[in-house]
Amino acid sequence: MLVSPAAGRGRALAATGTVLDVLRAAGLTPRVLAATTRAAAEAQAAAAVGAGTAAVVAIGGDGAAHAALQAVAGTGTPLAVVPAGTGNDLALALGVPVDPRAAAEAAAADLRAGEVRTVDAGRTGQRWWATVLCCGFDSAVTDRANRLRWPRGSRRYDVAILAELARLRPRELTLVLDGELRTVAVTLVAVGNTAWYGGGMRVCPAADPADGVFDVTVVGPVSRRELVRTRPRLTAGTHVEHPAVTVHRARRVELVGEGLTTYADGEPVAPLPAVSVCMPGALSVVGTGR
Ligand SMILES: Nc1ncnc2c1ncn2[C@@H]1O[C@H](COP(=O)(O)OP(=O)(O)OP(=O)(O)O)[C@@H](O)[C@H]1O
Numbered sequence: 001m002l003v004s005p006a007a008g009r010g011r012a013l014a015a016t017g018t019v020l021d022v023l024r025a026a027g028l029t030p031r032v033l034a035a036t037t038r039a040a041a042e043a044q045a046a047a048a049v050g051a052g053t054a055a056v057v058a059i060g061g062d063g064a065a066h067a068a069l070q071a072v073a074g075t076g077t078p079l080a081v082v083p084a085g086t087g088n089d090l091a092l093a094l095g096v097p098v099d100p101r102a103a104a105e106a107a108a109a110d111l112r113a114g115e116v117r118t119v120d121a122g123r124t125g126q127r128w129w130a131t132v133l134c135c136g137f138d139s140a141v142t143d144r145a146n147r148l149r150w151p152r153g154s155r156r157y158d159v160a161i162l163a164e165l166a167r168l169r170p171r172e173l174t175l176v177l178d179g180e181l182r183t184v185a186v187t188l189v190a191v192g193n194t195a196w197y198g199g200g201m202r203v204c205p206a207a208d209p210a211d212g213v214f215d216v217t218v219v220g221p222v223s224r225r226e227l228v229r230t231r232p233r234l235t236a237g238t239h240v241e242h243p244a245v246t247v248h249r250a251r252r253v254e255l256v257g258e259g260l261t262t263y264a265d266g267e268p269v270a271p272l273p274a275v276s277v278c279m280p281g282a283l284s285v286v287g288t289g290r
Pocket residue numbers: 002003004005006007008009035036037038041059060061062063064065067084085086087088266267
């Protein structure tokens with residue numbers, strides 16, 4: 001079990017005892033990996049997979065799942081997600097119960113029954129990701145929020161959004177979608193394996209993690225006012241009807257541009273240029289589809 005200590009302001013730590021109880025009651029023998037950094041979490045999870053663990057359970061938000069994913073993707077070892085973070089977009093997309101106890105029970109039931117489902121995963125360079133890879137306005141906001149020492153918590157994002165809105169301008173980006181090249185001015189590009197990012201924003205509304213292909217949402221140049229006005233439509237996914245938005249489908253997405261980086265699952269993934277490939281069925285999961 002990987003526990004993201006900072007997740008959900010301590011919600012993951014608080015849920016750990018419950019998850020242990022549920023797994024033990026199901027006859028399983030869980031072990032908590034004592035990692036305090038993401039790198040250590042990834043290394044310990046990889047060692048556990050190498051040693052033949054039956055599953056990796058990630059307790060936390062999308063960052064916890066992202067760390068576990070680096071160890072399990074492509075191995076057949078299943079991942080169980082127990083949502084306890086600020087953003088739980090992978091759990092949402094996979095139909096994992098919202099309540100940590102129910103999520104642990106669902107995972108335990110599937111492990112006991114040998115019920116494992118496979119979904120696709122994204123791979124960019126050496127990194128795996130599961131939800132949405134973004135580049136442009138959103139990655140710049142995350143990048144800036146990560147560099148801010150103050151304020152703490154989600155208020156950092158409010159400050160970062162305002163700062164990035166103030167310097168909003170379309171960025172020239174070359175997109176190569178399955179070999180088809182286009183150079184466009186964009187506000188943001190979201191490459192979706194699943195639909196949601198940023199804690200419940202349905203940026204790639206039709207993305208299906210079992211179809212072997214990414215859904216790519218491209219937001220062209222928009223004014224500050226329009227961006228602020230359209231953003232609430234992300235919750236329902238109706239932003240794709242906006243004339244500045246186009247949606248594409250591709251297995252291989254190459255992004256080329258100056259001074260931009262990519263984030264996926266809320267974590268930094270790679271600076272541009274970056275190639276992302278949809279790896280069909282690379283991720284085995286339990287406790288989903290509820
Ligand atoms: N086992 C771990 N040990 C230490 N840090 C971890 C671990 N797992 C994940 N992290 C890091 O902790 C941060 C927060 O984790 P997570 O995303 O799970 O929670 P969250 O509440 O959704 O966080 P946030 O919304 O602030 O990103 C992430 O940046 C992640 O890389």
